[in-house]
Amino acid sequence: MDRNSAIGVFLMAALLLIYLQFAPKPQPEKAAPAKTTAAAAPSAPGATPAAPDSVALARQLGSFAAAAQGTAQTLELKNDRLTVTFSSKGGRVQAARLNKYKTFFGQPLDIFDAKSAQLDTRFRTTDGRQVKLSDLYFRAEPQGSNALRFVADVAGGQIEQLYTLPATSYELSYNLRFNGLTASMAQEPLTFTFVDNVRQTEQDRKQNRNHTTINRYLSSGDHTALAEASENPEEIKVTEPMKWVAHKHDFFVAGIVADREFSSGQLNATVDLNDSTYIKTLTSTLAIPVADVQQGKANFRFYFGPNSFNILKEVAPDFDRNVYLGWGLFRWVNRFVVLPVFHFLEQFISSYGIIIVLLVVLIKLVTWPLTYKTYESQAKMKVLKPELDAIKAKYPDDQVKQQQETMKLHQSMGVNPLSGCVPTLLTIPILFAMFQFFPNAIELRQQPFLWAHDLSTYDDLIKLPFTVPFLGNHISLFTVLMTISTLAMTYQSNQSNPAAMQGPMKFYSYLMPLIFFFVLNSFAAGLTWYYLVSNLVTMAQQAITRRFVDDTKVRAKLEANKEKNKDKKPSGFAARLQDAMKAAQEKEAQSRQTSRTAATAPDEDTDAESGTGAADISPKKPRKTRRS
Numbered sequence: 001m002d003r004n005s006a007i008g009v010f011l012m013a014a015l016l017l018i019y020l021q022f023a024p025k026p027q028p029e030k031a032a033p034a035k036t037t038a039a040a041a042p043s044a045p046g047a048t049p050a051a052p053d054s055v056a057l058a059r060q061l062g063s064f065a066a067a068a069q070g071t072a073q074t075l076e077l078k079n080d081r082l083t084v085t086f087s088s089k090g091g092r093v094q095a096a097r098l099n100k101y102k103t104f105f106g107q108p109l110d111i112f113d114a115k116s117a118q119l120d121t122r123f124r125t126t127d128g129r130q131v132k133l134s135d136l137y138f139r140a141e142p143q144g145s146n147a148l149r150f151v152a153d154v155a156g157g158q159i160e161q162l163y164t165l166p167a168t169s170y171e172l173s174y175n176l177r178f179n180g181l182t183a184s185m186a187q188e189p190l191t192f193t194f195v196d197n198v199r200q201t202e203q204d205r206k207q208n209r210n211h212t213t214i215n216r217y218l219s220s221g222d223h224t225a226l227a228e229a230s231e232n233p234e235e236i237k238v239t240e241p242m243k244w245v246a247h248k249h250d251f252f253v254a255g256i257v258a259d260r261e262f263s264s265g266q267l268n269a270t271v272d273l274n275d276s277t278y279i280k281t282l283t284s285t286l287a288i289p290v291a292d293v294q295q296g297k298a299n300f301r302f303y304f305g306p307n308s309f310n311i312l313k314e315v316a317p318d319f320d321r322n323v324y325l326g327w328g329l330f331r332w333v334n335r336f337v338v339l340p341v342f343h344f345l346e347q348f349i350s351s352y353g354i355i356i357v358l359l360v361v362l363i364k365l366v367t368w369p370l371t372y373k374t375y376e377s378q379a380k381m382k383v384l385k386p387e388l389d390a391i392k393a394k395y396p397d398d399q400v401k402q403q404q405e406t407m408k409l410h411q412s413m414g415v416n417p418l419s420g421c422v423p424t425l426l427t428i429p430i431l432f433a434m435f436q437f438f439p440n441a442i443e444l445r446q447q448p449f450l451w452a453h454d455l456s457t458y459d460d461l462i463k464l465p466f467t468v469p470f471l472g473n474h475i476s477l478f479t480v481l482m483t484i485s486t487l488a489m490t491y492q493s494n495q496s497n498p499a500a501m502q503g504p505m506k507f508y509s510y511l512m513p514l515i516f517f518f519v520l521n522s523f524a525a526g527l528t529w530y531y532l533v534s535n536l537v538t539m540a541q542q543a544i545t546r547r548f549v550d551d552t553k554v555r556a557k558l559e560a561n562k563e564k565n566k567d568k569k570p571s572g573f574a575a576r577l578q579d580a581m582k583a584a585q586e587k588e589a590q591s592r593q594t595s596r597t598a599a600t601a602p603d604e605d606t607d608a609e610s611g612t613g614a615a616d617i618s619p620k621k622p623r624k625t626r627r628s
Contacts, residue, residue, distance in 0.1 A: 062129050063155035063184060070137030077148060077165040077172070082304055084165060084172055085114075091138035091150030091161045092119050093172070096254065096304035103201040104446070104454065111254045111304050116197040116278065121176070121288070124186040133159070157181040170305030171315065174256075176288070176298040185294070189263050189287035196247045196254065197278040203457045204522065207439065209279040211250040214267045215322050217243050223321050226269045234269040247282045248322045251307050251442045251456070257316045259299040262286040308442050309339060326436035333433040346443065353449030356526060360533045364541065367427055371541055379549045383558060384409065438527035451477060455526035470518045478528035479521045485535035486513035492539060 057065040072089035078099075085095040094114045101109040110116075122132040138150035138161070147164040157180030164173040178185065202208040210229040217223050219241040225248075226234040242262040246255030265286040272278070292298040303315050313320040325334035341362060345355045364371075387409055395401040438444065444455040452459035460474035467473045490509050520528055 060129065061131055061135060062125055062127055064125070064129075064131050064136065067136040067138070067152040067154045067159075072137065073140055075140055075142075075148060077146065077163060079146070079165055079167050079169065081168060082165065082170055082172075084163070084304070086140075086148060086150075086163065087114075088138050088140045088150065090120065090132075090134035090136065091140075091152070091159075092121075092133060093163075093302065096302075098170075098252065098305065101252075101306070102446075104203045104457075109201060109252070110199075111249065111252055112196055116199055117254075118195045119193070121190055121192045123190040123290070124188060125184055126186055128186075133161075155181055155184040157184070170303055170311065172302040172304065174300045174302060175296070176293050176300075177296045178293045182294055185290065187290055189289055190293060192256075192262075192284075192286045192288055194245075194247065194254075194256070194282075194284045194286075196282040196284075198247075198249050198280045198282060199277070200279050201252070202250055202445075203454060203460075205279060207457065207522070208250050209271065211248070211324075211440070212269075212280045212282070213248050214269060214282050214284060215246045215248055215255075216265070216267060217245075217316070217318050217321075219243050219261050221317075223318050226267055228324075230269075231271045231273065233271075236267045238265045238267070240264070242286070244316050244319060245284045245286060246303070246319070246322050247284065248307060251445050253303060253305060253307050253312070253322050255303045255315075255319070255322070256284075256286075257301045257303065257319070258288075259301070260289070260292055260297060263289050306442050307440075309335075310343065323442075324436060324440050326433055329429050330432045330436060333429045334437050338433060338437050342441075342443065351449065352444055352447040352455055352526070353529060356455075356530050357533050360530060360537055363430060364534070364537045367430070368541065370427065371538075372545055375542065375545045375549055376554075379554045380558065383555050434527060434530060435523075438524040438530065441526070444524065444526045449525070449529070452525040452529075455529070456524050458522050458528075459525045471521055474521075476521050476523075476525065476528060478525050478532060479517055479523075482520070482528045482532040482535065483513050483517040485532055485539075486516070489535050489539050489542075492542060 054065070054069075057068045061068055070089070072087055074094070075086045075088065077084045077086070081099055083097040083099055084093060085097075086092065087094045095117075096111045098109045098111065103109050118134075120132050120134045122130055124130055136152045136154065136159070138152045138159075141149040141151060143149050143162070143164075146166065147162065149163075150161040152159045157178065159181070160175075160177045160179060162173075162175040162177075166173075198212050200208050209231075213226045213228040214236075215223065215225040216236070216238065218238070222240075224236065226236060242258070242265055244255055244257040245262070245265065245267065246253050265284065267285075268281075268283040270281045270283075272281075288298055301315075303312075303319070305311060307323055309320050309323045309325075312322055325331045325339075338359070341359060342355065345358055346352070349355050349358070388406060391402055391405045391409070395405065439456065441456065446453075447455045449455055451461050458474065458476045459478055461477045462475035462480075464473045464475065487510060490513065494509065520531075
């Protein structure tokens, strides 16, 4: 590894650390479609609540108080993927369970339940009262095997809610209609509220929290999200129409999509680090145009399901952005390169550890031309090392002259000093893309490989009885092996070109892998396994490439370039750089001459003290010159 290659690697490492600081599953096996069912069950037995005060209800709800008394029922819609629980009190979704998933701890995976979340809608009446649907009791009317209709007779009209759960789908259709209530309702938007206290479902509580956020998509096509990793209260007030809002729970999503649009909204996220039950609280408050509910056009779709790119892209425009694949070019690499290759391989291979190995091999084969250019540049710099050392010895105290002569040597030999680090820098998009792909790929969730039980999180084969700063209370064996392989690869590179890496550069080449050991210890095992395999393949590439890059042949090629370029004058950027260095050299020489002149000039102040100065114009006797 020569100096330019090392600079490229260190620049990549620095960018990666900055990016990490600031950055800014297999598909379920197809089974016979389960028939969706609707079932009603009485509420859990308990003490009979006291009868509500009819007068108080009338004062609170006015003409809507007629539906404020009743008995709550719990009902379900279920298919092979999703079980949705409803309450007739409010006619609202109470819980959502993913039938094919479990938490990391082996429990049924509920995206939310009656204790952790609440969905509600409120509106204002013409006499100024605030009414919530949760204040009212609805009559449940199953509509076949896959739909439920909730009806409340109020104020001379009806409030109707219709839910439909198709077979083999994670989407729940929802229609809200107010029939004959135009005279009783204020002509202002209704407010839909979704309060979501998110529970821990993955091994790494901190990562689970940091990957939990609210995404929203405007009708204009703009997509933004609340800050994920922040532990401070986050808020977005939206004054433009929105198409959808999604509560992203690391690997799962609870979202609502409007067929028309929400007129405005507010999104909030808060964290209580002392709360051992919930990792974050997400709240979405959305405005539903009143005309939509009065005209039967308030149609929505809930999505309760996995955060899987291939599934989400069919839900709504840009709904797949709930899968964070990085930003800009890194997202492009993941979406159009890594994901298609990954999904292609998983059709034929069941082990995701083996898929990662094949992914490494394919990427290394594609980037081999860039790698070869780097090795070739290293060989050229190694061959030129004697000439470069001679220049330094000839001009030990003149850095400008050293640079001029070094540049002349490079030009005459046809060597580009940047060709060693540029190919390395071109691999940065793939490097950063992998850092975002593996921690966010639900395909790896709970997929075992070797000693790791879950490739989407760290392996904790070595558990510590204490916590080490910046490391945690565990040591990932994959990260240890990755660090060892990186040190071995660095040693191999330094041994092949010992003169290129000396002093601080050599020290830092061994320090960086140790720094990354601390950085990656709590990252996904799939990522550290990827880099372990990548290091092993890279060392094999180096060994193979050295057989084709011979120092004697490289020297012969450089001598041929020297003969070819002996009468060639620099042009373009090289000429401008040479002129700038020449001007700098002339300026430095002039500065030195001025300094020497000033040092030998007579001191006027001293002459004045001795009676001679600028005012004394009397002729002076010439000084005698002492001869040796």
